[in-house]
Amino acid sequence: MSKSLEFLTEALRRLPGIGPKSAQRMAFHLLQHDREGADMLSRALQQAVSAVHHCALCNTFTEEEVCDTCSDEQRERHLLCVVETPADQLMIEQTLTYKGLYFVLMGRLSPLDGIGPKDIHLEKLLARAADGLVTEVVLATNFTNEGEATAHYISEMLKARGLRVSRLARGVPVGGELEYVDAGTIARAMLDRRAT
Ligand SMILES: [Zn+2]
Numbered sequence: 001m002s003k004s005l006e007f008l009t010e011a012l013r014r015l016p017g018i019g020p021k022s023a024q025r026m027a028f029h030l031l032q033h034d035r036e037g038a039d040m041l042s043r044a045l046q047q048a049v050s051a052v053h054h055c056a057l058c059n060t061f062t063e064e065e066v067c068d069t070c071s072d073e074q075r076e077r078h079l080l081c082v083v084e085t086p087a088d089q090l091m092i093e094q095t096l097t098y099k100g101l102y103f104v105l106m107g108r109l110s111p112l113d114g115i116g117p118k119d120i121h122l123e124k125l126l127a128r129a130a131d132g133l134v135t136e137v138v139l140a141t142n143f144t145n146e147g148e149a150t151a152h153y154i155s156e157m158l159k160a161r162g163l164r165v166s167r168l169a170r171g172v173p174v175g176g177e178l179e180y181v182d183a184g185t186i187a188r189a190m191l192d193r194r195a196t
Helices: 003-012 020-033 035-051 086-095 122-129 145-159 183-191
Strands: 076-083 100-104 136-139 164-167
Touching: 003 020, 020 035, 076 086, 076 122, 086 100, 086 183, 100 122, 122 145, 136 145, 145 164
Parallel strands: 076 100, 076 136, 136 164
Antiparallel strands: none
16 A cells, blocks of 8 residues: 555544544545545645634633633623533533533543543633632533543532532433433423532
């Protein structure tokens, strides 16, 4: 195989769930059938990598210093909702029941995968939650084992600093990932959230 082709295959293998066979198939496909798509992919990647970074306040993806949600004057600044991913944030937004601000972990604690407190930006969350305006932190991590463990860890960390913490109510099924739960269920879980 040519050096360049080998390099491309190696690069494609960086994608989650892509093994050597799939990476090779993708590389052949792009070069043989979709050169225009390959060019688009390479430009889009380059642009996103240089332009997109994390919001200084909530940690979500943005091209600004502070994202649109955090800059929105209409949001209630005393409520801070902690979610695992931007997709989860979007799901909560769609319920139209929550008007506070967010913190996006960009992951969850997962000791088996070597993901610890540093990897989910808990120091940034702590600084954010202790800004003097936030009076309640709502934990909306997934109802999976890892999501529950993450919620527990964050709850202990924030309560030790005197912050009020609540957790989405059950109603979201056990093992449930917010991204795949209907908006009505999440809305109810948000309204029925309980202190931890
Ligand atoms: Zn933000």
